[in-house]
Amino acid sequence: VKKLALWCGVLVFLAAAMAVWKYDSVQSAEQAADALAFVSVLVRDHIHLFPPGEQDALRETHRRIRESEWLSRRSREPQARTELHEAFMQTVWPLLDGITELKQVSLDRSRIRILPPGPLSLPGDSGALLFKVTDGPGENHYRLLKLDLAAIGARTDFEAVLPSSGGVTWILISLKNVPVGPTTLRAAFRKGDQLFQELVAVTTPLPGRLGVTILSDDTGQPTPAMVRLVWKTDGSERRPPNAIEFSPQFENQGNSSSERPANLPGEILRSNWWCVPGPFEMLVSPGEWEITIRRGVEHVPVTDVFRVVEESTIEKTYRPRRWVDMRHHGWYSGDAHVHGRIVSDTDADNLMAWARAEDIRLCNIVKMGDIYRTFFEQRGFGKEYRVQDGDYILSPGQECPRTHAELGHTLAMNIKSMVRDTDRYFLYDWVFDQVRAQGGLSGYAHVLSNSFHVHRDMSINVPKNKVDFAELMQFGQLGTDLYYEFLNLGFKLTAAAGSDVPWGGTVGEVRMYAYLGRQPEPFSPDAWFEAVRKGRTFVTNGPMLEFRVDDALPGDEVAVSDNRMLRVQARAWGKKGHMTPSRLEIIQLGEVINSVQTGPSGEELDLDFQVDSADGFWIAARAEGSDGSRAHTTPVYVTRTPLRFWKYNSVEKLIDQRLESLRQVEKLVAEARTEADSENAGFVATQLAAQGSALMERVQAARLLYEGLGEQHQKEGGLRRPLTR
């Protein structure tokens, strides 16, 4: 019994020691985490509280604290974390004590004293209150609070809870939308049951008045533009007062905010942008401001930093310089994939202002559908429902059929009526035929990322020559893997690009250019569609491209009857100081056969060389900009009867890939049929099962085409000669 009691005693001691140690460690770790969060908010949102000379040092100290925190977290020992934190915080506390806006708070029984007395001057309509509450000796504690004086039900009081153990508590209150002039806030500090209250006055300086006018470089007249306005004091972005509200037109789909997070390459990448239809004027806090103005890739963005002083008026006029006018080269820009409701003139004006702001000549405004419903209503389709303002055109189109787990998304341009029949929803060829009968163009969306299993329907309908284009650029990215698979099988497909707003960032952030040649003003959208039909396009979000094989343009066919050399000419160009092409490549059957690259100083890259026509191939140009932007042309197709312009050595593998896609469609139909027999069958499965036989017929027809290609591959074996470059 004695031994048992002894052991019990030892165990109790151990447990007690563990509890004491753990409690202490956890408490310290929590304090350390609070300290870290506190410093992070100071660095990110209120670095302006510190003298400019100390700001970089504080940022680096913050990173070091984070680094040490990460290291100690890996050790899984809270005590070690605390020690590492303490070491770094030793360097931060003196900085905090040195802040002139710091309010020292002392508590004495029921009394509270805040020093220095008097109102705190905020730098503008936002800022921070920093309190150091001293409550006897003890450790440091940290509290973060927010007060938005324009929030719904906004209050003018705040309460900070103080630790019962005493010590020093640092309290940082982030203030937003503080009215002009003096504002009185009720500060409350709670310690246990005790509440210490005091009024704290803050004052904001009188605002200045900012007027901004943006001029078109073409006309010298005010123009819509994309604007980013930043108050440099705290880095906050401000909305221009006349920024267009797009949300209702986006019907809560995608990112329906009017503040557009553009997918742009380069330094301005993370920016959010507002579309302003014309000049604006607004009250702004004093201090340094930064404005950036964009008008699409053909213009050099303008960034200006200026200082606003109290009660002053500052008028700014900007004229973003056009570094290239592609119309003069015969190329007209377009965005194949823009969503937005147009049921009124106001809706049309809003989207037109956006197109003009981004300087995109033709927007395919697509009504979207799925098997259940449609989105983004349009007033109508066809020429009479186009909206035209000079050389800018909104043309109604559709993104439908659009299945997500089955066959992918499709786009149509220049249609006379929406083509949609849920009883034939999985028979995409029916839609493609209808669109073509209307004089429109069909294509696949999201080909760049092979999204929504788009390869399945491509495998059915591309061999049947049912579609015109494939979307290769979106969200600032170029993706060609799937595109090359089809080109390498000898199928023609035109390169297209679409922003997919409101899922994408901004209209024209990726764009396609169609070659129309010299055009009378205003240019004809019909000519643009005709150029796309011919495949005379390239896609880009930066470099401009020109590409010829002999006299053939992208999309053209060069028929050769004998072995001869072809002249390949390619040019990529940009603007020094803005974006310059860093690499230009010629792609033949998916392989780079020639390239040139340069440093960022050269505005232009050229290639001019000869290539053997050999047995035929597809050949295209691809470019990369110094800011990471991309461009790619539709190929020129070099054909030699009776051979296909395909990647002969890879044909078997390429056909296998397509047959696998067809097998996936067969499996889908089989699964849908099984599900359709159950009681809880969904609408999609029921429809797919009902349309299954018709879809299977199409799969079978495609399979026969691939078999035919396999046979042709065999036959060509004896006819082809080795490729020479």
Add this chain to the structure above:
Amino acid sequence: MRKDGRVVERNGIVFPGIRVCDYLALWLGGAVLLAFLVSSTTLAHISRSHFVEQRTWISVSPTNIDIDIGFRFYAPLSVPERKRIDGDGDGQLSPEEIGAFLRGVQSQAQENLALSVDGRRIPLIPLYEPALDLGTALVATGHPHAVRLSFFARTPPWLIQGSLIRLENSLWKDFPVIPSCQAVGREGMEVAVEDGAHGSWTSPGDAVRFSLVRCLSGTASPEMAGLGAETLNALKTGNEITARCSLRASIGFWGSCLVLAAAGLLTLTIRHRMRPNGGG
């Protein structure tokens, strides 16, 4: 127990009895139900056409690689995610629930993000606290929500012109995701996102998404070469600091033991001495 095994009586209380075949049936039924739930959930995600938008911003300077990742959940995916955050199920998301959710996200991010330069892994360190923009604190809403994560890594000394920076991301892998990536070089560095760097739009449970950024010009700052050494070393060697901290922690623990033991002994001694007859 009745012979048919249907009823069991223990301590005068009657329980429904379960036979072996009942167990089997129960398990089978459960499995079928689970399979149904899993498949219907998965299908529901896909068929609703809704997905999580993942934007990655990578900024590369000679001293630091900063990485911001934003996730946007559109309305139909936002509601189930909000329900998950709503711990007490009251339909409102409290600051405590949001805090708990964000701590969980940060913790998961550490496990589901991996950064490497030229195939060599480098530590990814949180730079700012994760942020949640709910729009409204209601669970039942048509409003999307967004999560933003900020990390940094010290630019490793082996980053040179031509180096490839790779960020692997398997956060929210149970959702369909549209990934995109943007990159910028700073302080003399030039970088570009590699073609296809954002990977495909993914279905639930798909493989890891990744972002690839190529360094076109510039190198790591030589002055900064030693700065991230400790973190790199920790990642590489299974970390010495663990041992060092463990030792410190152990001293803390055993120190506490010693203090308590001493206190206990002192108490016993005092009590022993205070006894009138000297104990026994």
